[in-house]
Amino acid sequence: MKVDRTELTWWERLYLPTLLNGFKVTLRHFFSWKRSEVYGDKQKNYSAKTTMQYPEEKWDVPTGYRGAPYLVKDVDDKTKCVSCQLCEFVCPPRAIRITPPGDSGVVDREGAEKMPKEFEIDMLRCIYCGYCQEVCPEEAIYLLKDNAITGESREELVYDMKKLLALGGADKRAYDHHVQDGVSDGIKKWETKTREAREQPKFH
Amino acid sequence: MPALITGLFAEPWVLTLLKVIAVFAVVMPMVAYSVVAERRISAWIQDRIGPNRVGIPFTSIKLLGLGQPLADGLKALVKEDFTPAHVRKVFYWMAPAVAMVPSFVVLAVLPFGSMLGAQKMVIADLDVGILFTFGIVSLGVYGVVLAGYASNSKYPFLGGIRSTAQMISYEIAMGLAVVPVFMLAADPAWQAELIDKSTAWSKYIKDTGLLNLSNVIAYQHESILDWLMFKQPIAFAIFLIAIFAETNRLPFDLPESETELVAGYNTEYSSMSFALFFMGEYAAMIAGSALIVVLFCGGWTLPFGEFFNTPAQSLGQGLVHIGVFIAKIAMFLVLMIWIRWMLPRFRYDQLMNIGWKRFLPLSLANIIFTAIVLWVLHS
8 A cells, every 4th residue: 555645845955843742742742731631520629740649539429329348337336147147148258257245145236136256358359249239128238439458468458347337337328329229219219129029020 | 198199190001090990980870860861851841840859868868859860770789680582692791791882081181171280170181072973972882783783673673773874964963063173273383372372271282183183172262252152053963963863862762662673772671781871871872962062062161261271280170171061962962851751753864865975065165165165264
């Protein structure tokens, strides 16, 4: 194939216009410190240029994003988990381990028969499938936004109940995060689920 | 004891050794920080931020990322130095050193300051200064060629071959570009006049040959219009561009050309031996900039009165002159880095075209033109 090249004028062939343009463009970018537009309005807190200063600045994940599973507390700041162990059974990689209270259980809120003695999630095994959140009858476990979990040893990445509750925080946040799921209708997750089930077409 | 020390300082080799150490102590950090400058400037030009994390080790002080050379150096040191099975071992190990040494040797003959005490601030005050420089600069190609040959693999080989062609073509233009500089500066009548006029200058350039680089500096000391970059703009342009080609910088980085030759001549190198090539490149940039400063930008002088443009009488003045010299070098380094992130690489045939068909005739014409002008002026 023959590519026709444009005839350059002698001024262009001197290479000087290219050089001057190069200086102009590079200088403009060098001295421009305004935030790049590529992230749109979402990343308002980015300081300058296009670089995201990673550990300090993070991507704002979309609602419903399945990050790390944490335990949440109810409005009175009490543990919601009732140690039913459904999540432990449903967990495909067996990342969850619940130690039931046995006879010596401490229950710190009304309406709960028992509470786990210990609740551990191995973040190295977790596959962020969200089954635990789906199956939980008490809406006590939610997949939140955290998506970069790092540690210096394997032991460090097995989160215990205290840590999971601290990270999970109040349940309001968890509901807001999962607003798109259609499950954040107040506290009544199972009402929504039942309604959805009823709305399914019947085949028999 | 004091007698021993004063006796030691009377020995010329002790002072030379001290100067060598001092030059190393200044140039090595300059190499390290020009790498940081390269990364920061390229980042800003590309709308990024660049390395801004490493500061003082084991603290949270970041210092705008100025600790980066430490991290880079440590990384290069502790990485595995992998030697591929198919290389020619002796040359493979020799090449990084051969690539690095010439750029440092060039610095030996460059006057980097005026005087400190009774000492002239140049390691080796050679009367054949410029010839020596060109001899050494042309050795720089051996490191690259050896690396390409010893790696015994196709991309480094291509890089080595390109580098040979490129360096030879541009060296001719570079050498010819310098000829007019010495046609102007190597003038015995003018030198004798300056020695008569000023005692400070007479101490500096007395008994030096006309090709000595301190003579070129003396020629340019009086006003900014005496700087040879204004008196010989064509020679300056050719020399500057040839320095880009000699140091393998974009737009002439054909031996490396990442986009086509993986990493060119240093593809097979890892860890510290790669770092040596890298440092060699930046040391060559510094040597090249220093050469431009000496030949075309008045060396350590500044045309701002006695204090800046006569050889130093006091220690402080001498240090200021060295500072001026380093500042001028830094400006050229920034220019070289800037150009790298601005222009795309030339094609191989374009490179040859520019070298042989443009610069060679142009520099020859420049010589003849200068000769005619001088002839008219003197007769």
